[in-house]
Amino acid sequence: MNPESAANARREVIAEFPVRYAETDAMAVVHHASYIVYFEEARCHYMREQGSEYALVEADGFRLPVTEVHVRYVGSLVYGDRVRVRTWIAENKSRKLTFAYEIMNDKDERVLVTGSTEHIWTDLNGRVTRAPERWQLK
């Protein structure tokens, strides 16, 4: 497999859902903080699709809190759009996990917002742990 197809081989999951009116602001576009919630929803969808539903991960005694967030806003979503989030794992270490995201609407393929979130694996008391064998993400 050459480097290019290796890059293409990353697992990507698309989440899609409508913009909610509550998520817009007085500039008539989606408020910038709403995209962090879109990232979260897309990440949970990614995990669900992998059989690692986050509610089960927590019930099993593990957490994956956010330690860092980066977002770049190039364009905007508006009410009436459907949010499309492409999600993949940018880095997967024994104690740390990084998700990357690209947000588009349902009208064209132009990327409007990009970002990433870093996470550490912890137990329910907040102590850093190794990624649990059972909930490995790919």
Added chain:
Amino acid sequence: MNPESAANARREVIAEFPVRYAETDAMAVVHHASYIVYFEEARCHYMREQGSEYALVEADGFRLPVTEVHVRYVGSLVYGDRVRVRTWIAENKSRKLTFAYEIMNDKDERVLVTGSTEHIWTDLNGRVTRAPERWQLK
């Protein structure tokens, strides 16, 4: 058609989507204000299903602002649940519209939260108008 089956004949639309972690609170259940946003999302879904997508209604010069909200909380949704909202029109007058809602999760048919929202038809300047012919809801 007897009155009972007339009542049963009301048009109901079900919207379904996952609880977001951001919508929960420190009691480990969905925060009570999140249900108002669920109502909104369910109402917009209802309108979309009727060919009266709210974004088009606004683009056509009309608005449907909320004038009253009632909510009763009998039980709670938690993270991991899917939200199921049953929506119907409880009252439809020339200038005023009332939606009613019942919220369940995806695990059983028990109704956890009920409520209603009242709306008036206005133009873009906030003046009360008649329900626009083109965007009649049933």
Added chain:
Amino acid sequence: MNPESAANARREVIAEFPVRYAETDAMAVVHHASYIVYFEEARCHYMREQGSEYALVEADGFRLPVTEVHVRYVGSLVYGDRVRVRTWIAENKSRKLTFAYEIMNDKDERVLVTGSTEHIWTDLNGRVTRAPERWQLK
């Protein structure tokens, strides 16, 4: 004191804070769900002013979940306004508590939004209890 002045003697607490841009929507006014959060903030302020800070109430093993919400929207707040919420206890029973609210801005005394929230006293497992002696509200 006659009954009327007794009624007038109800304890009212004013909370005041700025509208946040995130709380507005594409109609360029505060989104209707944000007022439920304003009610919550005002209620917590009321309790704090009474020496019954809700964080301490919870730490002491009690909760005061919301069982009902009513809101009427007569006017709107916009970004740039300060929110002013007048809060009082409308009903105080052994197991149930009702707060009432009036929301204004800082520019005039016109009431824009009114509402109420009903609550029950529970323990941390959600079992209904009597109002704890120590956290009596007036």
Added chain:
Amino acid sequence: MNPESAANARREVIAEFPVRYAETDAMAVVHHASYIVYFEEARCHYMREQGSEYALVEADGFRLPVTEVHVRYVGSLVYGDRVRVRTWIAENKSRKLTFAYEIMNDKDERVLVTGSTEHIWTDLNGRVTRAPERWQLK
């Protein structure tokens, strides 16, 4: 003034307000997206303190949309804390502005969350403009 004291001379503004229950999540801490709203509130407070209230800036035909957000989470706020945000301008160019933030609670001086937001100056149609003379920030 030597470079070091110049650096120390940066203008800092502290905003302080209570954590709202709605901002917490099922981990019993403030949800990570809420800090982006705290940054916004702190930034608006900074501008208000400078006589450049953002509502007036918009009324004057200018906007300052967010083009980038970075957040690092080292610790957490909980319900019962007061949020303390220290805000300063990290970079101020003719078309671009960067705010930096440190978030603490009211109990000690430990920094729990740090971050920055980048902005561009635009007119009401979204065209990039020079920073308006009248609303210069320091």
